[in-house]
Amino acid sequence: MRLEEILQKYNEGSLSLNDFKKLISFSYVENIEKNIAKLDINREIRRGIPEIIYAEKKEYSDIVTIVTKVLHRNDIVVISRISKDYAKKIQVYCKKNKYYFEIGKNSSTILLSKNKSIKVNENSKIGIISAGTSDIGIAEEARLVSKAMGCHAIISYDVGVAGIHRIFSSLKEMINQNVHAIIVVAGMEGALPSIVSSCVDVPVIGVPTSIGYGFGSDGVAALSSMLQSCSLGLTVVNIDNGIGAGAYASLISNRMCSR
Numbered sequence: 001m002r003l004e005e006i007l008q009k010y011n012e013g014s015l016s017l018n019d020f021k022k023l024i025s026f027s028y029v030e031n032i033e034k035n036i037a038k039l040d041i042n043r044e045i046r047r048g049i050p051e052i053i054y055a056e057k058k059e060y061s062d063i064v065t066i067v068t069k070v071l072h073r074n075d076i077v078v079i080s081r082i083s084k085d086y087a088k089k090i091q092v093y094c095k096k097n098k099y100y101f102e103i104g105k106n107s108s109t110i111l112l113s114k115n116k117s118i119k120v121n122e123n124s125k126i127g128i129i130s131a132g133t134s135d136i137g138i139a140e141e142a143r144l145v146s147k148a149m150g151c152h153a154i155i156s157y158d159v160g161v162a163g164i165h166r167i168f169s170s171l172k173e174m175i176n177q178n179v180h181a182i183i184v185v186a187g188m189e190g191a192l193p194s195i196v197s198s199c200v201d202v203p204v205i206g207v208p209t210s211i212g213y214g215f216g217s218d219g220v221a222a223l224s225s226m227l228q229s230c231s232l233g234l235t236v237v238n239i240d241n242g243i244g245a246g247a248y249a250s251l252i253s254n255r256m257c258s259r
Helices: 003-012 018-026 044-048 060-073 082-099 133-150 166-176 193-196 220-227 242-257
Strands: 030-033 038-040 053-054 076-082 099-102 110-113 121-130 151-158 182-186 202-208 234-236
Touching: 003 018, 053 060, 060 076, 060 082, 076 133, 082 099, 082 110, 110 121, 110 133, 121 133, 121 166, 121 242, 133 151, 133 182, 133 202, 133 242, 151 166, 151 242, 166 193, 182 193, 182 242, 193 202, 193 234, 202 220, 202 242, 220 234
Parallel strands: 053 076, 121 151, 121 182, 182 202, 202 234
Antiparallel strands: 030 038, 076 110, 099 110
């Protein structure tokens, strides 16, 4: 039983105080059969972040079992780092169960919902920028997480420092739309987040990607550059961590909208 249901039943008087205490004590963690996972089923209520399944190294049968259990309790689940073969199977699974699903462009992330559509608060807005086309997959991770959290994302892809003039119209639109935070995804030398942060008065989240080669490859140069930035108002997540950036930016935006 979901926490909201427990509280409603207690409020209506159909649940005794003792039963209420028991259900509350059991409602935080739920074991998946054969102990393959322990779900934090009330994370969305407690933290405003939906359940996110890290699919890498997991068997397909385990992924489906976890997804089924999550959607039995909650409306939304995000799967990250899923292989192409498993992603195709998940699409079949969703169609069979009539679930809404969305796969990010060039991404290994899938958003699933029991509902036909996901409600988004049009006042809760973030911007998502990718430096290059190769960075889009990580940017899409952030977009899908923000959508799962009810946040509207304004996106602009392939506007990196190789043609810096491309970024300014995108920033103008985002500021005019009153975004509460901007995610900037960049590989190679990772310079774009510093430039964006120097131009706007909202928090900027830099996401270094593993796009690059030679000295400082695998995102090391981009991460180092972002961490060494002298532009204030920029925070940085781990290499390829679009999930974390999307959650962080959406928490900021949703909190601003709740005031």
